[in-house]
Structure formats: C-alpha cells, structure tokens
Amino acid sequence: MLATLGLHLGLCASSLHAPEAPAFRGPEAVAAALEELSRESRGALALETIATTREGRPVVAATLALPGPAPAAARPAVLVTANLEGSQHAATELALEVLRELLRRRDEPEVRAVLERTAVCAVPLPSPDAAARLLRRPLVESSSNARPTDDDRDGRIDEDGPEDLDGDGEILAMRVPDPDGPWVVDAADPRLLRPAAGAPPGAARFRLLEEGTDDDGDGLVNEDPPGGVDISRSFPHEPEPRGPGSGPYPASEPEARGLLELVLARPGLQAAVTYGAHDNLLALPEARDGPPSKRGEHRVAKKDLELYARAAEKHRELTGRKERPRGAPPRGAWHETLYFDFGLPSFAVSLGPGDPPDVPPQTDPSFVPWRPLDHPTLGRVALGGWRPYRRGRISAADAAAMAPAQARLLLWLLGSLARVEIDGLRVEDRGGVYEVRARLVNLGAFPTGIAQGVFTGRRSPLSAEISGGGLRILGEDARKTIDALDGGASRELRWTVLGARGAAAKIEARLRTQVLSTAGFELSTGGSL
Amino acid sequence: MSSPYTSTLGFAAAALALLESGGVSRAPAEEPPAASPPRLRFDRFYTYDEATRALQALEKAHPRFLSLRSIGKSVEGRDLWLMTVANPATGPEERKAAMYIDANIHGNEVQGTEVCLYTIQHLVEGYERLPRVRELVDERVFYILPMVNPDGRAHWFEGPNTRHSSRSGKKPVDDDGDGLFDEDGLDDIDGDGEVLDMWIRDPHGTHKRSPDDPRLLVRVKPGEAGELVYLGPEGIDNDGDGRINEDGPGGYDMNRNWPADWQPQPHQHGAGDYPLSLxxxxxxxxxxxxHPNIAGVQAYHNAGGLILRGPGDDALGEYPDPDVRVYDALGQTGEFVLPFYRYSVLWRDLYRVHGGFINWTYDELGIFSFTNELWNTGQYGARGREGLGGFDAESPERLRWDDLLELEHQFVELKPARHPLYGEVLLGGFRKTAGRTPPLFLLEELCHRNAMFTLYHAYEMPRVAFRSVEVERLAGEVSAVTVTLENSRSIPSRSAMAAR
Known part of the structure; x- marks a missing residue:
C-alpha cells in the first residue's frame, strides 16, 4: 500500500527520527522488576495478583511491611496506585523506585519504626494491557485496554483504527486542508494551529486528524480503533456514561474491579496516593460545607481539606514543586472514588511538567515538523506533531529522581496515620459493682475517620467493647461507639459492670471490622495499664 | 413437605409431581409422552429447587422452543437460570427483537417467579392453538430469568422470615458496624415455623384491641389507655449487644446496584460497594x-398493584416526550388488562431510587422497561381503580377476606411465648405469605394478567420490514432506488432516550 501513496516525506534529515519509543519498561518487565524486588526484600515485600486482564496479564499488588507485632493486613496502611492511564509509564517507574527506596532505607531507625507498625500496599501497574501498547508498532498513544468496543456504535467492533501512512513506525497527526476547518496556522510559530475564529479572511483552514484512513467508509477517520476501556475513567465516582474510554459501566474491567475489591479487603487502608496525570497537592481541591451533593461533587469537606493542606505543605517542602498542575481529573477517576465512595484521604501526585507548554522548543525531538503527504483519499495533507507518549511526559530517569522525595512523603503519611490505643484503664469497686473507665487515644496525626469517611460509614464507627466471663453490663450497651477520633485526641469511656472480684475481662477497640487495640484487666480496684 | 406456601389441597414435592398431566402425577424418571406434555400448577409457590426442576422439565418437554442455561452463580452458589423462548426454525435469535423478563430480585418478592413460569408455559402450550402466541414465538425472542436473587428466595422459603425479610442477597454485611457479619437476624422463638409480630403487655401501651375486630390491634388515641407495645418482628438479641434483629443475613438491595444514577451509602441505602458489585x-x-436485540424489559416485584416506569428521581428530569407517549400508551393498556393496578412513575408514586434495574435498562440503554408491583387487595374485590387497597394494611376487611376466602389460613391470633429478654410476649399477626403475595386461589389470575400485559408489550416491540422497493431508471445505467421501511408496531425502532 505504501508504494501507491506517492509519499512526499519531509525533506530535512532531522525529521527522519528513529521510531523509538520512550525508554520505559513494558508490563512483563515491570512484573519481573517487582518479582526481583520481592526476592531481594528478605520477606518485606509480598506480591499478590489482584486481577487478570483480558489479555491474560496479572495485575500485581505489592505489600511492603517490615516484621512487627501485627501482620501486614491488620496494620494501618497507605495505598499507592500508579499509572491508572496505562500511558503514564513514568508513574509506574516512580512507584517501583519508591518501593526500592523504602527497602533501601529500611534499616534507618525512623524508617524501621514506621514500617514495623504500618504497611504500604502498592499497585504500580493496574492497567498492563494499555501499558503494553508502548511495545507495539506502529506506536500509537492510547490509554485503552483490550476490551473490544464499538466506539462509533455502528454494529462493528474496532474496525477503524489508525494507519502508519508514511511507514515511520509512529502514528502522528494530519493537517487536512478544509475551507470549513476549525484551525488555522499560528502566525508566530507555523508548527502550531490556532482556532480559526478571528483569523483573517482567506487564511487557510484545517482539520486535525490522527494519522490513518477511513477503513469502514463511514466518512470518519480512526473513529473505532482497537480497544477499549481507559481504566482511569472507569471508576464509580461520577462516571461519564458512554464517555470516551469509560466502558459499558463503571468497573466493567477486571483491572478496575481488582482495585476496588483490594480496597474492600483491606480495612487497614487509611489513606491513598495516586501517581499519574493528575494532581491535588499542587493545587488543592475546592472545599465544601456540609454533606456532598449527590451529583457532580468534586469538592472535599472543609474539615478534610485541612489534611489535604498539610499533605500539600509537606509535599512542597520535600519536592520544592510549585508548578501549575494540569486540568481537572476525568470523570470516574480513581483518586476521587477513593475519597468520595471509600472515605479515604486521597492524594494525587502528577509527574513531570505542569500544563504542557503549547510551544515545544524548535529542537525538541518529541515534536515532528510538518511535512507533506499524499493521503489515499484526502489528497495532499501534512503529517507531523507530537510523537506518541511525549507530550507532557518525563523520562524514566526523571521519574526515578522523584522517588527519594516521594518516599519521604509516604513515610510522613504512614507516620501520621491514626493509631488508636487504650490508655489509662481504671477499675473502681463501687460496693459490689465496678466502674470501668478506659481512655481511647489517637496517637497519630490523622483522624480515625475523615469527614467523608464518617459520612459514607466506611470509616465509622470507632467502637470499644467490654467483655469477660460472667460480666454483666449495667444499664447500657457493652459496645460504645464514637464517629471518629481526631489526631492527638482522646476520649474516655465508662461502663458499670457486675462481676466476681478477680474475674478476667477485656476491652477491645475496633474500627468497623478492624481490631485496633485490646486491653485485658481484672475486676479489682486499680489501673492495669 | 407441607408448608403454608403450598395449596391447601396439599402437594407432593417429588420432582415431576409439580407437573400434572391429566391429574396423574408422574415418576421423575418417566419420559412424558409427547401427546400430553406436563403442566405446571399455579395454585402454589415454587421454592428455588422446585422452580429449577420445573424449568428443567419444561425445557425437556418443549425442546423445540425452549433452551435453559445458567448465566452465573449467586453468592451462595445457586444457578441463575435463563430460559430462552424462541423458534430457531424462523431465524437466529440475534435478528429478532427480544423481550427480557425477570423476577424476584428482592428475595421475598416471590410470585414474579410464578409469573415467569406461567409465561413460559403459556408461550409453548399456546403455540399450536393461538395465532398470536405463534406469531410471538416465531418472530420474537423471550429471555426469561425467573429468579434474579436465588439465595434470597431460598432463604425466604426455608428460613425464619416475615413478608418483608430476605429482600437482600446473601453476601454477608456487617449492618451494625460491630465487626461481626449477619450475627443477629430474626428468630422463630416459639418454633411454630413463623416469624410473627412480637408484642408485650403494658397498661400504658401504644396499642389496644380494635373494637371492630378484637384480633386486630389499633393505635390508642392520645390520653387513652393502651394494652400492648409493639416490639418488632419475632427475634432475640443473638449477639448480646442490647439490640434485636439488627444484623440479619445480607444487608443490601440488588435493585440499587445498577449503573444508572448509582449513589453510594448514605445517599442510597443498600447500594452495594459499587455498581454491579454483586x-x-x-x-x-x-x-x-x-444481546442488543433486547427491545423490551419487564421486571416483576411485589407489592402494591403498580405498573411502574422511571425516572427514579425527579432531579433527573422527565423522560423525552415521544417516549413518554409510548410509555403512557403501554401503561394505560396495562391498567385495562390489570384493572386493580395503577400505571405510575417511580419517584412520584412510590419512592426515589438510585441505581435501579429498569432505570439502567431505559435511562442508559434506551429500552422501554416496566416494573410491575404484583398484588394488592384490589384483586380480592375488583371494585375498580378508586377502590384499590394497600397491600400491607391489617384492616377488618382484610381479615374478613382471609376468614371467608382462605378460612383463616393466613392469620395467627396473638398467643403467649417466652422471650429471653422480655419475659412473656405475645406473638401473632399475618404469616409471611400474606400481604405481599396473593392468596393461592388468585395466583393464577395474577400470573395470567401480568403475563398478558408483558406479551402485549412484546407484541408492540418494533417490527421493521421492507414495505416496498422501487427502481426507477433515470438514464442509461443510472437508476434511482426507493426503499420504504415500515415499522408496523407502536414502539419505535429506537427510543428517543437511545437516540440521546
């Protein structure tokens, strides 16, 4: 086919770039890197497959915890997820390097103290089928997994994808001359297009299309490419029904479902960090008063925003980053679902330059100068523009360089999580009945449940229950509940019980199903803690 | 097995004893002769296992039109049975408009399953006899899923339940947030096989015996002395937390788990962890x-006597005008076929729903969809729309119907029982088979009328054919071809919602 195109390739030698993709690991290499980290971790990094994709790849969760009094699954934990998009490969690199950095620093006393008490649950590559597109040729930028979809709803599946018309191994953009087109060439930098509105009359207008042809003869180019669902748009908070990449319904894909079920299975998770294209630390989310509205809600509760502000300050202090963040997250975003539906403080960390500059440097090899091409049906067009996976991206080396600061942020977060202990337990003999007083203390800086967690019931209630052989609780319930205990706060609870002197009893503090602390005592006057 | 759900005539539970042929029961292994295929009775309810065997027997007896398969397993591992009714000789399924029918998404709302079984039987038995049925079987496809919530159904029949309980599926949920799952449900404390209303004597009580019928309890007027206080449905404090029946089996609502305006807790109680999490x-x-050939949806629930459509929330706005006109035409015909039912809008006439099933099939997929709330007391008296009763009211009239039409089958008079916490309590009231489900002598009528409404809906699904093809020679080798497509039914080939 190429022979019939009569190609007019760009003429200057510099535009004949090598069709090399950015140097990132593919999913198999990421899996191998995790295996290797786990092997070398002396038991500190445990791997678990949480889903298998349509193309048969495992989605792996890695739990990092140093040996300590409680098993990893029962500890306070932070979830680290990276590259939901499948096209943000630097985010996967960052997650791997953060794990490596934590393991490297495991013997430092302050790191050890935190990692003996808490755990990190990391999913560095939740969308491996989308990520695998980096290894295919021609190279085409996409966040879609392999689910066959009828994007244009014409009854045919994946029938009109891009074609590499000039055989350079990459799918670029096409400027198609069109008197009704919405774009004109920018006067200052002819590599760029500007909206046609306000352009001088007679200025040449263009449509901008992805490199390819109209395979199914419907008049549209590349409107139903192979795949798929973009996992980063497929979560239950405010999904966009029938939106691009959003899938037939939220969590329709095993990758997304695996993540949701992972969070449900880990009641110890108290916060989340997501590495990828979006950010809520460089610019904080809006605050709201009162409960969230049912639809269109993206504001966090005012009380929760204080936590976000503290995390943002720490982030700034550790990274020095101040750049302008990118635009709003897509609908159905993972980090928003974690906050709005699961009630977790959920921080999003973007990688690389902020809002991508509209004007790439003239020498930037990520941008291919426009050159003429005779298209089989559209006539003479120009081919060029951003190379796949380049716009607004950083390199693997730059991602790795972010890891030390991000590991410090994670350690700060782990050290700040709520830690409830039963303190100051007192038993008084009141003439045949005993008064038992126990103080619940949150030794952490974060509350046991943020406002959104209490609202949804996912992080509430905190409870303490007294039990013991032959104990009779007088006048009230054995189990007392508190919506949430703020960081550094304490609350005294009191029971009046009837029982034999010397009888063994205990008080257990729980956050829903998770046991936080247990204190045993005897029915006799005095404090046992 | 003898149970209150079966006909008072009694019946044997052996597999094919469910099926009658000329009044003679058959042994399970026996091949039914082709001349007299087995028939299902509709003066009884079918447990999950019985309904499974009935479906298998139907398929075996009518292999020409029926194919039964399991599309998945419930939380507890029961099959989700799907019966396809179609005539493969007249073309492949995917080229015919299909009607999807299901029931029993709420485990306690049982009689929709019988409506499904009735519909299947009516379609295969009527094929030779009734031209309209033959047309439906030849030209349409029916996907019929009689038990959406098999675990809820199985527990409702087998376990201690009221007419309202076992609505949920049986994935364990910690309803009371105490770290334990499903540890404090209903209990049959006196072992009589029923979970009834539980009362305690109290001279300052909130209720007294009704002057109209002393078996009935009515609320006292302010200042008036009472006799009894209501304690809730029969049960004890199983987990010793001071509360009774606060964490029974399951704890969610499958009909709030669909990806249409789905809202998490607490916006929507029982929503589940995420859409389609079950x-x-x-x-x-x-x-x-x-199956994009599905062009009509019908879900059967109980109770109230309603033919419901969405929207589930007024905040979503009314449906597009052209679709409302189609809905109205179908719904008004439904009121004619079901004179004790009212055609209604979910949010306006029942309650607001986020993540409901028919909201998904219409709001998201654009398929005209109804939920019928089967049974209200109007069917006892059939006195016209203005006389429509509730379904749960314990009125003297309701008791009188029970006395005279069911020979007091459904009502248990207050009787003393020993409660571990309260001491002597009184247990009584309507059994679980009263209120939401019809008396058995009216079940077949309920099945027939609802099935006929749904067959009418199926008939009105779009039927598109070429009416004419005309070729006009213009010049030389050039011709103009005019093709006229005709939809001969009242439902458009694409709803206005689907077009959006």
Whole structure:
C-alpha cells in the first residue's frame, strides 16, 4: 500500500527520527522488576495478583511491611496506585523506585519504626494491557485496554483504527486542508494551529486528524480503533456514561474491579496516593460545607481539606514543586472514588511538567515538523506533531529522581496515620459493682475517620467493647461507639459492670471490622495499664 | 413437605409431581409422552429447587422452543437460570427483537417467579392453538430469568422470615458496624415455623384491641389507655449487644446496584460497594449488554398493584416526550388488562431510587422497561381503580377476606411465648405469605394478567420490514432506488432516550 501513496516525506534529515519509543519498561518487565524486588526484600515485600486482564496479564499488588507485632493486613496502611492511564509509564517507574527506596532505607531507625507498625500496599501497574501498547508498532498513544468496543456504535467492533501512512513506525497527526476547518496556522510559530475564529479572511483552514484512513467508509477517520476501556475513567465516582474510554459501566474491567475489591479487603487502608496525570497537592481541591451533593461533587469537606493542606505543605517542602498542575481529573477517576465512595484521604501526585507548554522548543525531538503527504483519499495533507507518549511526559530517569522525595512523603503519611490505643484503664469497686473507665487515644496525626469517611460509614464507627466471663453490663450497651477520633485526641469511656472480684475481662477497640487495640484487666480496684 | 406456601389441597414435592398431566402425577424418571406434555400448577409457590426442576422439565418437554442455561452463580452458589423462548426454525435469535423478563430480585418478592413460569408455559402450550402466541414465538425472542436473587428466595422459603425479610442477597454485611457479619437476624422463638409480630403487655401501651375486630390491634388515641407495645418482628438479641434483629443475613438491595444514577451509602441505602458489585447483577448486566436485540424489559416485584416506569428521581428530569407517549400508551393498556393496578412513575408514586434495574435498562440503554408491583387487595374485590387497597394494611376487611376466602389460613391470633429478654410476649399477626403475595386461589389470575400485559408489550416491540422497493431508471445505467421501511408496531425502532 505504501508504494501507491506517492509519499512526499519531509525533506530535512532531522525529521527522519528513529521510531523509538520512550525508554520505559513494558508490563512483563515491570512484573519481573517487582518479582526481583520481592526476592531481594528478605520477606518485606509480598506480591499478590489482584486481577487478570483480558489479555491474560496479572495485575500485581505489592505489600511492603517490615516484621512487627501485627501482620501486614491488620496494620494501618497507605495505598499507592500508579499509572491508572496505562500511558503514564513514568508513574509506574516512580512507584517501583519508591518501593526500592523504602527497602533501601529500611534499616534507618525512623524508617524501621514506621514500617514495623504500618504497611504500604502498592499497585504500580493496574492497567498492563494499555501499558503494553508502548511495545507495539506502529506506536500509537492510547490509554485503552483490550476490551473490544464499538466506539462509533455502528454494529462493528474496532474496525477503524489508525494507519502508519508514511511507514515511520509512529502514528502522528494530519493537517487536512478544509475551507470549513476549525484551525488555522499560528502566525508566530507555523508548527502550531490556532482556532480559526478571528483569523483573517482567506487564511487557510484545517482539520486535525490522527494519522490513518477511513477503513469502514463511514466518512470518519480512526473513529473505532482497537480497544477499549481507559481504566482511569472507569471508576464509580461520577462516571461519564458512554464517555470516551469509560466502558459499558463503571468497573466493567477486571483491572478496575481488582482495585476496588483490594480496597474492600483491606480495612487497614487509611489513606491513598495516586501517581499519574493528575494532581491535588499542587493545587488543592475546592472545599465544601456540609454533606456532598449527590451529583457532580468534586469538592472535599472543609474539615478534610485541612489534611489535604498539610499533605500539600509537606509535599512542597520535600519536592520544592510549585508548578501549575494540569486540568481537572476525568470523570470516574480513581483518586476521587477513593475519597468520595471509600472515605479515604486521597492524594494525587502528577509527574513531570505542569500544563504542557503549547510551544515545544524548535529542537525538541518529541515534536515532528510538518511535512507533506499524499493521503489515499484526502489528497495532499501534512503529517507531523507530537510523537506518541511525549507530550507532557518525563523520562524514566526523571521519574526515578522523584522517588527519594516521594518516599519521604509516604513515610510522613504512614507516620501520621491514626493509631488508636487504650490508655489509662481504671477499675473502681463501687460496693459490689465496678466502674470501668478506659481512655481511647489517637496517637497519630490523622483522624480515625475523615469527614467523608464518617459520612459514607466506611470509616465509622470507632467502637470499644467490654467483655469477660460472667460480666454483666449495667444499664447500657457493652459496645460504645464514637464517629471518629481526631489526631492527638482522646476520649474516655465508662461502663458499670457486675462481676466476681478477680474475674478476667477485656476491652477491645475496633474500627468497623478492624481490631485496633485490646486491653485485658481484672475486676479489682486499680489501673492495669 | 407441607408448608403454608403450598395449596391447601396439599402437594407432593417429588420432582415431576409439580407437573400434572391429566391429574396423574408422574415418576421423575418417566419420559412424558409427547401427546400430553406436563403442566405446571399455579395454585402454589415454587421454592428455588422446585422452580429449577420445573424449568428443567419444561425445557425437556418443549425442546423445540425452549433452551435453559445458567448465566452465573449467586453468592451462595445457586444457578441463575435463563430460559430462552424462541423458534430457531424462523431465524437466529440475534435478528429478532427480544423481550427480557425477570423476577424476584428482592428475595421475598416471590410470585414474579410464578409469573415467569406461567409465561413460559403459556408461550409453548399456546403455540399450536393461538395465532398470536405463534406469531410471538416465531418472530420474537423471550429471555426469561425467573429468579434474579436465588439465595434470597431460598432463604425466604426455608428460613425464619416475615413478608418483608430476605429482600437482600446473601453476601454477608456487617449492618451494625460491630465487626461481626449477619450475627443477629430474626428468630422463630416459639418454633411454630413463623416469624410473627412480637408484642408485650403494658397498661400504658401504644396499642389496644380494635373494637371492630378484637384480633386486630389499633393505635390508642392520645390520653387513652393502651394494652400492648409493639416490639418488632419475632427475634432475640443473638449477639448480646442490647439490640434485636439488627444484623440479619445480607444487608443490601440488588435493585440499587445498577449503573444508572448509582449513589453510594448514605445517599442510597443498600447500594452495594459499587455498581454491579454483586455476581447476580453483574451476570445479568453482561447478558443484556451481549444481546442488543433486547427491545423490551419487564421486571416483576411485589407489592402494591403498580405498573411502574422511571425516572427514579425527579432531579433527573422527565423522560423525552415521544417516549413518554409510548410509555403512557403501554401503561394505560396495562391498567385495562390489570384493572386493580395503577400505571405510575417511580419517584412520584412510590419512592426515589438510585441505581435501579429498569432505570439502567431505559435511562442508559434506551429500552422501554416496566416494573410491575404484583398484588394488592384490589384483586380480592375488583371494585375498580378508586377502590384499590394497600397491600400491607391489617384492616377488618382484610381479615374478613382471609376468614371467608382462605378460612383463616393466613392469620395467627396473638398467643403467649417466652422471650429471653422480655419475659412473656405475645406473638401473632399475618404469616409471611400474606400481604405481599396473593392468596393461592388468585395466583393464577395474577400470573395470567401480568403475563398478558408483558406479551402485549412484546407484541408492540418494533417490527421493521421492507414495505416496498422501487427502481426507477433515470438514464442509461443510472437508476434511482426507493426503499420504504415500515415499522408496523407502536414502539419505535429506537427510543428517543437511545437516540440521546
């Protein structure tokens, strides 16, 4: 086919770039890197497959915890997820390097103290089928997994994808001359297009299309490419029904479902960090008063925003980053679902330059100068523009360089999580009945449940229950509940019980199903803690 | 097995004893002769296992039109049975408009399953006899899923339940947030096989015996002395937390788990962890998405006597005008076929729903969809729309119907029982088979009328054919071809919602 195109390739030698993709690991290499980290971790990094994709790849969760009094699954934990998009490969690199950095620093006393008490649950590559597109040729930028979809709803599946018309191994953009087109060439930098509105009359207008042809003869180019669902748009908070990449319904894909079920299975998770294209630390989310509205809600509760502000300050202090963040997250975003539906403080960390500059440097090899091409049906067009996976991206080396600061942020977060202990337990003999007083203390800086967690019931209630052989609780319930205990706060609870002197009893503090602390005592006057 | 759900005439539970042929029961292994295929009775309810055997027997007896398969498993591992009714000789399924029919998404709302069984039987038995049925079987496809919530159904029949309990599926949920799952449900404390209303004597009570019928309890007027206080449905404090029946089996609502305006707790109680988080709802969603030929949806619930459509919330706005006109035409015909039922809008006439099943099939997929709330006391008296009763009211009239039409079958008079916490309590009231489900002598009528409404809906699904093809020679080799497509039924080939 190429022979019939009569190609007019760009003429200057510099535009004949090598069709090399950015140097990132593919999913198999990421899996191998995790295996290797786990092997070398002396038991500190445990791997678990949480889903298998349509193309048969495992989605792996890695739990990092140093040996300590409680098993990893029962500890306070932070979830680290990276590259939901499948096209943000630097985010996967960052997650791997953060794990490596934590393991490297495991013997430092302050790191050890935190990692003996808490755990990190990391999913560095939740969308491996989308990520695998980096290894295919021609190279085409996409966040879609392999689910066959009828994007244009014409009854045919994946029938009109891009074609590499000039055989350079990459799918670029096409400027198609069109008197009704919405774009004109920018006067200052002819590599760029500007909206046609306000352009001088007679200025040449263009449509901008992805490199390819109209395979199914419907008049549209590349409107139903192979795949798929973009996992980063497929979560239950405010999904966009029938939106691009959003899938037939939220969590329709095993990758997304695996993540949701992972969070449900880990009641110890108290916060989340997501590495990828979006950010809520460089610019904080809006605050709201009162409960969230049912639809269109993206504001966090005012009380929760204080936590976000503290995390943002720490982030700034550790990274020095101040750049302008990118635009709003897509609908159905993972980090928003974690906050709005699961009630977790959920921080999003973007990688690389902020809002991508509209004007790439003239020498930037990520941008291919426009050159003429005779298209089989559209006539003479120009081919060029951003190379796949380049716009607004950083390199693997730059991602790795972010890891030390991000590991410090994670350690700060782990050290700040709520830690409830039963303190100051007192038993008084009141003439045949005993008064038992126990103080619940949150030794952490974060509350046991943020406002959104209490609202949804996912992080509430905190409870303490007294039990013991032959104990009779007088006048009230054995189990007392508190919506949430703020960081550094304490609350005294009191029971009046009837029982034999010397009888063994205990008080257990729980956050829903998770046991936080247990204190045993005897029915006799005095404090046992 | 003898149970209150079966006909007072009694019946044997052996597999094919469910099926009658000329009044003679057959042994399970016996091949039914082709001349007299087995018939299902509709003066009884079918447990999950019985309904499974009935479906298998139907398929065996009518292999020409029926194919039965399991589309997945429930939380507890029961099959989700799907019966396809179609005539393969007249063309492949995917080229025919299909009607999807299901029931019993709420485990306690049982009689929709019988409506499904009735519909299947009516379609295969009527094929030779009734031209309209033959047309439906030849030209349409019916996907019929009689038990969406098999676990809820099985527990409702087998376990201690009221007419309202076992609504949920049986994935364990910690309803009371105490770290324990499903540890404090209803209990049959006196072992009589029923979970009834539980009362305690109290001279300052909130209720007294009704002057109209002393078996009935009515609320006292302010200042008036009472006799009894209501304690809730029969049960004890199983987990010693001071509360009774606060964490029974399951604890969610499968009909709030669909990806249409889904809202998490606490916006929508019982929503589930995320849309289609349950194996039952997910399997059905995948089935429907894999069958774009589905052009009509009917879900059977109980109770109230309603033919419901969405929207589930007024905040979503009314449906597009052209679709409302189609809905109205179908719904008004439904009121004619079901004179004790009212055609209604969910949010306006029942309650607001986020993540409801028919909201998904219409709001998201654009398929005209109804939920019928089967049974109200109007069917006792059939006195016209203005006389429509409730379904749960314990009125003297309701008791009188029970006395005279069911020979007091459904009502248990207050009787003393020993409660571990309260001491002597009184247990009584209507059994679980009263209120939401019809008396058995009216079940077949309920099945027939609802099935006929749904067959009418299926008939009105679009039927598109070429009416004419005209070729006009213009010049030389050039011709103009005019093709006229005709939809001969009242439902458009694409709803206005689907077009959006």
């Amino acid at each position: 194996p039952e709802t997910r399997a059905i969603a995948e089935l429907i998405l894999a």
